[in-house]
Amino acid sequence: MQTAIPCSIMRGGTSKGLYFLASDLPSDSSKRDELLLHIMGSPDTRQIDGLGGAHPLTSKVAIVEKSTRANTDVDYLFLQVVVDKAVVSDTQNCGNLLAGVAPFAIEQGLVNANEKTTDVRIHMLNTAASAVARVQTPNGKVRYKGEAEIDGVPGSAAPITLDFLDIAGANCGALFPTGNAIDEINGYSITCIDNGMPVVILDASEFGLVGDESPNMLEDNEDLKQKVEGIRLIAGEKMNLGDVTNKTIPKMSLVSPAKNGGVINTRTFIPHRVHEAIGVLGSVSVASACVLKGTVAYRYANQNFSDGEFDIVVEHPTGQFTVEMQVSGVTQLSTYKIHRSALLRTARLLMVGSAMA
Ligand code: NQM
DSSP: OOOEEEEEEEEETTEEEEEEEGGGSOSSHHHHHHHHHHHHTOSOTTOTTSSOOSSGGGSEEEEEEEOOSTTOSEEEEEEEEOSSSSOEEOSSOOHHHHHHHHHHHHHTTSSOOOSSEEEEEEEETTTTEEEEEEEEOGGGSOOOOOSBOOTTSSSOBOOEEEEESSOBTTTTSSSSTTSSSOEEETTEEEEEEEBSSEEEEEEGGGGTOOSOOOHHHHHTOHHHHHHHHHHHHHHHHHTTOOOOTTOOOSEEEEEEOOSSSSSEEEEEESSSSBOSSOOHHHHHHHHHHHHSTTSHHHHHOSSOOOSEEEEEEEEETTEEEEEEEEEEOTTSTTTOEEEEEEEEEOEEEEEEEEEEO
């Protein structure tokens, strides 16, 4: 006999995953993880016996529940189900699946929708930080169709704005966890930053790359992958993340001059496959590094930013990602403060039913 577990499948931004109510899963985390591996079909590179899509961007889970915290509507736990290992990781957050959390919470009756738009205040359990998602809800129903386009997703959909206030140092304890704007590891210049996602920023030219290489080309480059992973393991320790051998953070972003009118161009290992675009919080971290003089990203950022509000356009393999920022104290690391980051995503409910386990 199989067991039926209520579940929705949603596209959140440029990722896709399974969304569950916490009350429908075991409260014991090892039993929960065992169940999720079975449901997703991991470990197996094809995830043939499960619902996972055989790529990190489609092997994701969001667990949502009504929040008991003040000024918060729902709590969201993100789990990365590793495709080819029996690992379920809660060490990273995911801003793409976050885009589906508010619609899911409304569909499931955890949040009452307003007549036009509904703001859902979300506590992100992975990093103990918060976000506000604004969803279109004409006549009290989630609207998925719309005119907003995001690179990496065909067509258009209703806009969902995500606003972050307190994500600096979410995983590593500090925006620049090594205390420096730039460090050197194995002879390469790197910037370690965490504005919602721990990211090591690397200079693509130091690896003999132009920056416009496709994800497949980068994944086929064994020498590059070894060098990047060697740096990641050392950087992880320096970023207060401990031994990151089996962790999905930090992400490794190779930066180069913008090619299409943006501020900077990226290719990002997440951390072993190369992202077809760039993660939401990953791009917020890269954008945050562009502002501060002396970082590896600043080398290529083709604009100088001063205190205030502005957009940073981060280019990636399938287009670009605009991050709205509000900052102060930009002249030095010790005073640099990020007050707000915000961005546009879309999401779509793809299926409501039961996952069979
Ligand atoms: O950085 C991929 C994604 C992500 C994470 C990854 C994300 C984020 O695109 O907030 O969204 O970097 O593992 O879903």
